Amino acid sequence: MTDFQVPVWGYWVMGAGLAAFLTLVGMYVKKNRGFKRPLFASPYVLWLALFTVIPCLLVAYFSFTDPAGNFTLDNFKNFWDSNYNARKAIDPKELESYLAMGLSLEDLGLARNAINIDTLVFSLWMAFLCTAICLLLGYPAAHIMADREFKLGPTLVILFIVPMWMNFLLRTIAMMSLLEDNGLINNVLEMMGVGRQKLLNNLAAVQLGMVYNFLPFMVFPIYNVLNKMDYKLSEAAMDLGCDKWHTFYKVTLPLSVPGVVSGITMVFMPAVTTFYISRLLGGGKVQLFGDLIEAKFLSTSLNEWNVGSALSLIMMILILASLGLLRKADPEGEGGGIV
Amino acid sequence: MKTLKRIYLGLILLFLYIPIVVLIIQSFNAGESRAKWEGFSLIWYGKLFDDPNIMNALWITVSIAVLAALFSTVLGTLAAIGIHAMRKRPQALMLTLNNIPMTMPDIVTGISLMLLFIFTQVERGYVTMLLAHITFDVPYVILSVMPKLQQMNKNSYEAALDLGATPMYALFHVILPEVMPGVITGAMLAFTLSLDDFTISYFTTSPLVQNLSTLIYSQARKGIKPTMNALSALMFVVLLVLLLLVNKRTDSQEK
Numbered sequence: 001m002t003d004f005q006v007p008v009w010g011y012w013v014m015g016a017g018l019a020a021f022l023t024l025v026g027m028y029v030k031k032n033r034g035f036k037r038p039l040f041a042s043p044y045v046l047w048l049a050l051f052t053v054i055p056c057l058l059v060a061y062f063s064f065t066d067p068a069g070n071f072t073l074d075n076f077k078n079f080w081d082s083n084y085n086a087r088k089a090i091d092p093k094e095l096e097s098y099l100a101m102g103l104s105l106e107d108l109g110l111a112r113n114a115i116n117i118d119t120l121v122f123s124l125w126m127a128f129l130c131t132a133i134c135l136l137l138g139y140p141a142a143h144i145m146a147d148r149e150f151k152l153g154p155t156l157v158i159l160f161i162v163p164m165w166m167n168f169l170l171r172t173i174a175m176m177s178l179l180e181d182n183g184l185i186n187n188v189l190e191m192m193g194v195g196r197q198k199l200l201n202n203l204a205a206v207q208l209g210m211v212y213n214f215l216p217f218m219v220f221p222i223y224n225v226l227n228k229m230d231y232k233l234s235e236a237a238m239d240l241g242c243d244k245w246h247t248f249y250k251v252t253l254p255l256s257v258p259g260v261v262s263g264i265t266m267v268f269m270p271a272v273t274t275f276y277i278s279r280l281l282g283g284g285k286v287q288l289f290g291d292l293i294e295a296k297f298l299s300t301s302l303n304e305w306n307v308g309s310a311l312s313l314i315m316m317i318l319i320l321a322s323l324g325l326l327r328k329a330d331p332e333g334e335g336g337g338i339v
Numbered sequence: 340m341k342t343l344k345r346i347y348l349g350l351i352l353l354f355l356y357i358p359i360v361v362l363i364i365q366s367f368n369a370g371e372s373r374a375k376w377e378g379f380s381l382i383w384y385g386k387l388f389d390d391p392n393i394m395n396a397l398w399i400t401v402s403i404a405v406l407a408a409l410f411s412t413v414l415g416t417l418a419a420i421g422i423h424a425m426r427k428r429p430q431a432l433m434l435t436l437n438n439i440p441m442t443m444p445d446i447v448t449g450i451s452l453m454l455l456f457i458f459t460q461v462e463r464g465y466v467t468m469l470l471a472h473i474t475f476d477v478p479y480v481i482l483s484v485m486p487k488l489q490q491m492n493k494n495s496y497e498a499a500l501d502l503g504a505t506p507m508y509a510l511f512h513v514i515l516p517e518v519m520p521g522v523i524t525g526a527m528l529a530f531t532l533s534l535d536d537f538t539i540s541y542f543t544t545s546p547l548v549q550n551l552s553t554l555i556y557s558q559a560r561k562g563i564k565p566t567m568n569a570l571s572a573l574m575f576v577v578l579l580v581l582l583l584l585v586n587k588r589t590d591s592q593e594k
Contacts, residue, residue, distance in 0.1 A: 006458060006459065006460060010458065035506045036424070037420060037421060037423075037424030037496065037506070038421045038422075038424050038425045038429070039421060040417040040418070040420045040421035040424075040510070041417065041418045041419075041420070041421025041422050041425070041433065042421065043414055043417060043418070044414050044415070044417065044418030044421070044477065045418075045433075047414060047473075047474070047477070048433075048436050048437070050455075051452065051455070051470065051471075051473075051474040052436060052439050052440055052474065053436065054455060055448075055451030055452050055454060055455040056439070056451055058451060058454040058455055058458055059447070059450065059451050059454060062454055137351060140347065141347065141348055141351050144344045144347065144348055145348070150344075156348060156352070159352055159355075159356075160352075160355070162579070162583075163355050163356075165578075165579060165582040165583070165586070166359070166575065166578070166579060167535055167537070167552070167574070167575065167578055168537075169537045169552055169555065169556060170555070170571050170574060170575050170578075171358065171359065173362070173555065173559050173563065173567070173571050174358035174359045174361070174362040174571070175358045176559065176563060177358075177361070177362055177365065177563045177568065178357070178358045178361055178362075180562075180563065184361050187375075212354065212355070212358065215351070215354075215355065216355065269444060270444070272444075273444035273445075273446050273447070275446060275538075276537070276538075276556060279560065280556075280559055280560065290446055293446060293450065294446070297450060297453065297542065305454075305457070308450070309450075309454065312446075312447050312450050312451070315444070315446075315447060316443070316447050319442075319443070319444055319447070323442060
């Protein structure tokens with residue numbers, strides 16, 4: 001399949017790791033004179049090391065090496081500058097002389113096509129839009145349901161929780177079949193005399209699919225916080241002469257921040273990392289960061305895996321950063337932890 | 340104002356539910372085209388069972404879910420018991436490591452495992468998919484068993500040892516009976532998550548070994564056929580029912 005070779009040190013590291021693990025277990029047994037309960041976790045310690053820790057380190061290893069296993073920063077340079085490879089192919093002196101002749105990069109066929117960094121920026125923008133739309137649609141919905149006078153609220157919330165358990169891929173496919181050329185929406189449009197429209201394979205379809213998939217993740221945490229909030233606080237504000245708008249703006253909104261923050265992270269993170277929503281609803285015409293990573297790994301050329309690893313590393317850092325932000329804004333997990 | 344609020348909620352819920360309801364209704368449509376309703380029929384469901392690809396994928400999906408649930412339950416229950424008995428610092432470290440697969444986006448977990456299989460030159464296929472599924476299942480088993488351990492009397496294990504039980508005997512006769520409800524919930528959750536998974540399977544298997552979700556994905560890229568509608572509808576209902584069951588269990592245990 002590929003000509004990838006395990007570097008010699010790979011075997012050494014694996015052997016040394018196993019030996020270290022066994023020594024540690026042995027030392028532990030000796031120190032405690034026999035079997036102690038923490039040893040029940042030892043198979044899983046080994047499993048975690050092999051299938052969680054080492055794979056994460058491998059992502060870092062592949063992103064800092066070339067296919068031959070030599071250290072390089074090219075994968076990241078490649079990421080920052082999409083023309084990097086093309087420039088590298090041309091002799092830099094030759095390139096300079098072309099540029100001196102007044103030819104632009106576009107003339108030389110080195111135009112910046114939207115890959116890598118551009119895709120990341122675009123992807124962040126799409127995720128940001130999706131989060132904003134979900135917040136705008138979801139906050140009022142959560143607020144209405146959390147209203148104490150609205151008796152149906154707690155029942156209706158279940159209808160928002162259930163979609164969170166539904167399989168994303170299947171929900172995306174349902175959306176796809178709704179938007180298809182002979183899907184329900186187009187049939188309705190034709191009956192109304194508007195005529196069939198191309199609804200699939202464009203940006204709006206991808207955005208719609210993202211909002212459709214992730215909206216419940218915004219509604220639920222906000223509802224949770226608003227529902228637990230002491231309603232006497234807003235009543236007190238009203239008694240003290242605040243009008244409805246000011247009560248909301250000065251009391252309810254600030255108190256609901258933890259819910260909003262967890263909602264934002266819970267929508268933003270999957271929205272940045274998705275690849276099948278854009279693939280199915282964008283028909284390959286809309287490329288998000290996730291699609292880019294997928295494409296790099298589906299490619300058979302080995303160098304692409306290194307670039308793909310660099311991209312995954314960047315995504316990992318992005319996710320960790322947003323998780324850190326969440327911890328800071330909502331330390332007690334008030335927004336409601338859902339699996 | 341009140342009616343306006345209700346209409347708004349209604350619209351949002353319609354938006355969330357219409358696609359799925361339409362998909363399910365269409366899977367019962369007798370005609371090939373989605374353009375018009377040609378009567379109720381189960382032919383597409385029948386065709387599912389005649390398609391060797393789909394039956395093969397079904398077998399792979401279910402067998403992997405069963406095996407992954409089995410292995411991850413054993414591994415996870417033992418791990419939970421061990422971690423529970425650890426001192427503070429190693430315990431915190433283990434719980435953090437345990438959280439990694441749950442917080443990491445699926446695509447990164449999938450890719451990191453894929454790189455492991457590339458690096459160790461294990462050909463991707465059934466076994467690698469199974470290993471990946473066990474990996475993402477175990478943390479959830481641990482999370483299901485842990486609360487039960489915390490409810491347990493701390494001293495009963497030590498008491499059993501003092502009375503002459505071996506650690507293994509105490510494990511099977513003292514600890515396990517107490518935490519059994521958590522273990523069963525964990526196993527059910529692992530089974531369901533394994534059936535539910537698409538992204539991690541997608542990156543850890545080869546195109547030759549497909550489970551239902553990777554099959555649906557590769558078919559859907561070419562456009563949706565009525566059999567795919569039926570398959571999606573079926574999977575949808577099964578997964579939803581399973582998850583509702585698991586959640587009901589967790590809720591009633593917490594009370």
